[in-house]
Amino acid sequence: MAHQAHAYHxxxxxxxxxxxxxxxxxxxxxxxxxxxxNSMSLMSLxxxxxxxxxxxxxxxxxxxxxxxxxxxxxxxxxxxxxxxLFITSEVFFFLGFFWAFYHSSLAPTPELGxxxxxxxxxxxxxxEVPLLNTAVLLASGVTxxxxxxxxxxGQRKQAxxxxxxxxxxxxxxxxxxGMEYYEAPFTIADGVYGSTFFVATGFxxxxxxxxxxxxxxxxxxxxxxxxxxxxxxxxxxxxxxxxFVDVVWLFLYISIYWxxx
Amino acid sequence: xxxxxxxxxxxxxxxxxxxAVVRPVLRTMASSxxxxxxxxxxxGLERATLQALKQGKDPYSILKPKHYTGTREDPHxxxxxxxxxxxxxxxxxxxxxxxxxxxxxxxxxxxxxxxxHYKLIHHDLxx
Numbered sequence: 001m002a003h004q005a006h007a008y009h010x011x012x013x014x015x016x017x018x019x020x021x022x023x024x025x026x027x028x029x030x031x032x033x034x035x036x037x038n039s040m041s042l043m044s045l046x047x048x049x050x051x052x053x054x055x056x057x058x059x060x061x062x063x064x065x066x067x068x069x070x071x072x073x074x075x076x077x078x079x080x081x082x083x084x085l086f087i088t089s090e091v092f093f094f095l096g097f098f099w100a101f102y103h104s105s106l107a108p109t110p111e112l113g114x115x116x117x118x119x120x121x122x123x124x125x126x127x128e129v130p131l132l133n134t135a136v137l138l139a140s141g142v143t144x145x146x147x148x149x150x151x152x153x154g155q156r157k158q159a160x161x162x163x164x165x166x167x168x169x170x171x172x173x174x175x176x177x178g179m180e181y182y183e184a185p186f187t188i189a190d191g192v193y194g195s196t197f198f199v200a201t202g203f204x205x206x207x208x209x210x211x212x213x214x215x216x217x218x219x220x221x222x223x224x225x226x227x228x229x230x231x232x233x234x235x236x237x238x239x240x241x242x243x244f245v246d247v248v249w250l251f252l253y254i255s256i257y258w259x260x261x
Numbered sequence: 262x263x264x265x266x267x268x269x270x271x272x273x274x275x276x277x278x279x280x281a282v283v284r285p286v287l288r289t290m291a292s293s294x295x296x297x298x299x300x301x302x303x304x305g306l307e308r309a310t311l312q313a314l315k316q317g318k319d320p321y322s323i324l325k326p327k328h329y330t331g332t333r334e335d336p337h338x339x340x341x342x343x344x345x346x347x348x349x350x351x352x353x354x355x356x357x358x359x360x361x362x363x364x365x366x367x368x369x370x371x372x373x374x375x376x377x378h379y380k381l382i383h384h385d386l387x388x
Contacts, residue, residue: 003386005342007310007321069305074323156295230299231307 007072009064016057023049058217062234066226076233083237087244090207094248097203098255101196105260112191116260121193122185123261129180130257133173137246140169144215144239151222154229163219166242170212177205197256204248211245214238309387320386331377336369340384348372348379 004010026046034043065071071079105116113119124130143166150159181198188198218235221227227235303311306321313320320340329337339346344366349359352375360374369380 003342004306005321005386007306007323067304069303069307069309072307072310072321072323151296154294154296154298159296225297225302228297228299228302231303 007074008078009070009072009075011064014057014060016053016060019049020053020057023047023053062221062226065234066221071231071233076231079233079237083240087240090244094200094203094251097196097200098251101200101256101260104192104196112193116193118191118193121190124180124184124257126253126257126261129176130253133176134249134253136169136173136176137249140166140173141243141246143169144242148235148239151227151232151235152229156222159222160219163215163222167212167215167219170208170215170242174205174208174212177201177208200252200256204245204252207245207248211238211242214241313387320384331379333369333378336378336380339364339379339381341366341381342384342386344381344383346381350375350377350379352377 023046026042026049028046030041030043030046034040108114108116108118117123143162147159147162147166150156150162186194186197188194215238218227218238221234226232299307299311310321310323314323322340327338329335331337337348339348341364345363347361348364349361350372351359352372360372362370362373364370364379364381366381366383369378371378
């Protein structure tokens with residue numbers, strides 16, 4: 001076998017970028033077809049292909065890193081840069097929705113009654129379930145940090161317990177937010193208030209679900225001894241993402257739930 | 262496949278709860294807390310780089326090259342897995358034109374522009 005004299009990973013050819021791109025095409029066009037022509041086929045096909053791509057691509061990365069040892073220190077550094085850049089792009093994504101919210105709420109138009117919250121909107125009390133949600137996410141930030149320290153200190157049982165607790169708190173947030181959505185006295189169709197509220201908190205909720213899934217995969221890997229006390233970047237990436245989700249919620253809570261009420 | 266993974270994960274978690282009462286006599290390999298170390302578990306190229314760095318060696322050029330003065334007594338040491346390697350000399354700091362030349366094994370060569378000495382040293386990669 002010819003050996004490389006550098007520490008980087010020249011990845012083997014893989015079909016998953018192509019299947020991912022095809023899935024993205026099917027999902028987007030499929031959603032448009034669903035909205036106009038009452039057919040879910042294309043969208044469902046795209047969803048299935050996306051899930052298959054996700055599973056197999058990340059399975060391959062775990063094989064390359066954990067089982068084959070391709071993730072040398074320089075490779076890991078590149079992965080860190082990648083995750084940071086991705087989270088930064090997500091920050092900009094949410095920035096757009098906050099812009100929309102502040103654009104509408106700082107100078108409310110006559111159609112809204114010239115006030116914010118708009119006339120006729122009964123807002124949610126920020127000191128009830130939303131405050132509990134804030135406490136839940138902040139606590140989950142503590143437990144995920146506990147999990148990280150447990151891994152670094154080689155404490156398997158504690159790592160598993162704290163990571164499980166983090167995921168449970170994530171589920172609790174999602175459950176509570178789901179209840180709030182169901183019981184809310186306004187809908188997404190209720191003017192610009194409804195739009196900004198549900199799009200911003202809705203995308204946040206989606207990111208909570210994504211973050212919980214990422215942490216759940218880390219739990220599975222931790223149970224199966226993938227992580228070492230020094231090398232556990234998958235977990236660190238999940239923890240970074242989780243902290244980002246927490247910070248977005250804090251901004252949502254302060255802006256929309258509290259100031260906007 | 263995913264089902265198998267979940268099953269293995271569940272059974273591992275169940276075993277964990279089970280052996281919590283019994284003292285971990287089986288866990289002789291893993292460090293005392295139960296999470297493996299790189300020393301125990303790193304494999305492949307990662308293991309090779311970590312082991313080499315532990316011995317103060319850098320066969321995969323991860324670190325910045327050591328600084329040499331470039332005189333006849335203290336030439337730039339250029340490690341190579343073959344018997345020649347391309348060298349790019351920045352004669353002065355901030356130069357934008359790099360002077361490229363092949364460095365062959367044997368006597369130290371000098372940069373055609375600034376005259377710094379370069380010596381090829383053969384080294385093997387850890388397998």
